[in-house]
Amino acid sequence: MSIGKELYPSQEDLLYEEEVLRNPFSLKLWWRYLIARSDAPFKKRFVIYERSLKALPGSYKLWHAYLRERLDLVRNLPITHSQYDALNNTFERALVTMHKMPRIWIMYLQTLTDQKLLTRTRHTFDRALCALPVTQHDRIWEPYLVFVSQKGVPIETSLRVYRRYLKYDPSHIEDFIEFLVNSGLWQEASERLASVLNDDGFFSIKGKTKHRLWLELCDLLTRHATEVSGLNVDAIIRGGIRKFTDEVGRLWTSLAEYYIRRNLHEKARDIFEEGIMTVVTVRDFSVIFDSYSQFEESMLAHKMENMSSSDEEDEIEEENARSG
Numbered sequence: 001m002s003i004g005k006e007l008y009p010s011q012e013d014l015l016y017e018e019e020v021l022r023n024p025f026s027l028k029l030w031w032r033y034l035i036a037r038s039d040a041p042f043k044k045r046f047v048i049y050e051r052s053l054k055a056l057p058g059s060y061k062l063w064h065a066y067l068r069e070r071l072d073l074v075r076n077l078p079i080t081h082s083q084y085d086a087l088n089n090t091f092e093r094a095l096v097t098m099h100k101m102p103r104i105w106i107m108y109l110q111t112l113t114d115q116k117l118l119t120r121t122r123h124t125f126d127r128a129l130c131a132l133p134v135t136q137h138d139r140i141w142e143p144y145l146v147f148v149s150q151k152g153v154p155i156e157t158s159l160r161v162y163r164r165y166l167k168y169d170p171s172h173i174e175d176f177i178e179f180l181v182n183s184g185l186w187q188e189a190s191e192r193l194a195s196v197l198n199d200d201g202f203f204s205i206k207g208k209t210k211h212r213l214w215l216e217l218c219d220l221l222t223r224h225a226t227e228v229s230g231l232n233v234d235a236i237i238r239g240g241i242r243k244f245t246d247e248v249g250r251l252w253t254s255l256a257e258y259y260i261r262r263n264l265h266e267k268a269r270d271i272f273e274e275g276i277m278t279v280v281t282v283r284d285f286s287v288i289f290d291s292y293s294q295f296e297e298s299m300l301a302h303k304m305e306n307m308s309s310s311d312e313e314d315e316i317e318e319e320n321a322r323s324g
Contacts, residue, residue: 024055060101063094067107079115099131102139113147141165174206186224193217194236214240218254225261233258249287
């Protein structure tokens, strides 16, 4: 590595230079040299770091400090600046000996994510998972999921990563369902949520009750009635109604709304009436009755509008006939 004369050791450096020349494998001496030159331009410190790491390539302390300074150097630069290439190359060199150090991987992954290097970032996350022991994978998966959830990452990539993560830790299924909902993937979101509710051993790490999860599933199935197929919605919602003796009014109205959205209005009426006849609390009765009333009012308003349109068409036809 050729360096400019301005980066050569100065008179003030001679003491430290003599020490590290006598004992180049002493971390303590290199560290003392770096502290003494903490106010020196980075280029000069860069030379000291490179020399120390050539002698001590397995020093976590040196690599960590060097990489932190390189990160500070690019902090306010555009991500297209050539300094980022130098930074990334330095991280790659560090990982030759630091591949078992999760902190180094995380620092590298964070800057790659910030640089919007999607393919390289994904490959580096995978490399980190391969290099680190399973006991440290938690530290990689957390930023990995943040990365694949951001805009610009292909949905197929995000799904593949989330499915891999669930094999590692199935307890985070709710995070995946939330991702599916936010991505508009109603079909798989509904299937996954239905599967969770059928699992008697499921425990919500988000503290959600089974009742709340049933309501979320009903909301999914009814709001996207025409986009979700292959699920017996009637049986699923009735399964929830059987599980809960009270607070089932919302479930009945969800089932009715499902049929309304599919333009099966008579079936929706049957559901409303069945619900009114079977609920055991005043609160559930009120929920169903209010929803039923709104449905009938909207149906009546729709009929009146159609009749009005029909009358206008008749008047136009009569007017045309007279003028003809």
